[in-house]
Amino acid sequence: MASEIAAGLRRAAKEMHGIVVSAGLMDKTVKVRLGGQRWEQRVHKWFKAPRYKLVHDPANSLRQGDVVAITPSWRESQHVRHVVKHIIAPYGVGIDERPPIPSLEERASERMSKRNAKDEQRMLRRSAADAGVATSGTNKILEEAGRAVEPSAS
Template identity: 60%
Template sequence: MSSQVAKAARRVTHELHGVVVSAGLMQKTVKVRVGGQKWNKVINKWFADPKHYLVHDPNSSLRTGDVVSIVPGWPTSKHKRHVIKNIIAPFGTPVEERPPIPTLEERIAEREAKRATKAERRMKAKEEQKQ
């Protein structure tokens, strides 16, 4: 399992900070706005150019208005490629009263457990087909 943690740590190239703009509307998913700027060559001026990311929130512990840090992870669904790392500044309910955010090791352990159960189901299905 340590090799999985090492692989995931190498994959994390950058950490983004943003504000949760939509929470509670999708299961285990929040929308995070990350600030950015874009240069306009004609006007010679910087303009705000925020990006929105769909972020995996395993325990649904985020609320709209929270300032969070997100990191790239493995693809969870078609549009979710990031996962919550921690809450920088909570909005509303204190962090202590919310479900905890799982660490990288916990997420990897959960993923490995799911993959192991899936492999068992597949083996049973193959055995049943042979008979």
């Protein structure tokens, strides 16, 4: 886990600037347009060729039209591999009226706490399975440990 955070810190130096083109359609995810050009050999001319990235917005604080700085991070989902570093220029509502964007350390500590809770829950389930307790018994063990148990779909 610490190696993932160290790798994230190394990649954090690669900061890119872009404009939010889609916000509010996905939870904690926005689409950012990054600048780019391509050379067309036949006409000897540069053409605009923007790139689009899906970016993780941990606090849902971005709005369409914001100019933001993004950095590569750990993978949040299949297509989301970047995270918002900070807002350069807000569009519409001011930065003070929005939820703050968490720092890398805050995001890493939240990720580690979620991972530790998941590992602990897995360990409880495995110990219950080794003891030969059925799934209803596993739910009882988890309830006694203070974990919320979701009803099974079966």
